[in-house]
């Protein structure tokens with residue numbers, strides 16, 4: 001496995017260099033989302049650890065950026081990126097290597113931690129997961145560690161939205177199991193006013209993914225926002 005990969009065409013950001021601060025197989029996360037592209041196994045943790053050597057990550061990133069121009073750097077992990085306790089050092093090092101915006105894709109569950117709060121402004125773009133509107137559905141869809149409470153998490157997510165200096169975006173993964181949540185998620189977005197709503201569906205899942213047409217119907221509900229779906233840009 002490599003911590004730095006690409007460049008690849010990200011449906012969120014264009015041509016992006018990927019950085020994985022976890023780099024573990026099976027994944028290391030504090031959720032077990034029903035649709036996770038990394039599979040249902042994995043190690044569930046809540047404490048931050050140093051999973052990769054930040055100097056090696058930055059050397060790999062330097063090499064890649066010498067050879068390729070990218071529109072953005074996308075930090076997303078084989079698990080929740082903020083579980084990496086050297087994430088801020090990685091972001092700071094990346095900042096010295098490129099002028100491209102640095103984005104983190106996170107489940108937002110660790111925004112209650114002061115150390116994580118202070119690290120959010122290391123990123124030009126924060127993309128945060130929002131798949132449900134109450135704790136019961138949260139348990140069914142995202143299957144979090146039992147220390148994560150939906151209402152408390154949403155409270156800290158809203159504080160993060162208000163204090164973050166860069167672009168704050170929301171990613172909604174629509175699956176058959178949370179389709180009934182979409183109107184309530186739109187209501188939550190009206191409070192958050194995200195700069196972009198990314199609408200995803202797990203393309204490799206056979207049981208829960210939505211068709212292009214179904215996701216287009218979901219997108220209509222979010223018409224008050226700038227929306228990009230996982231099918232945008234596909235032939």
Ligand code: SF4
Nearest residue numbers: 029031032033036079
């Ligand atoms: S938060 Fe992301 S990595 Fe973790 S289980 Fe959910 S989809 Fe997988």
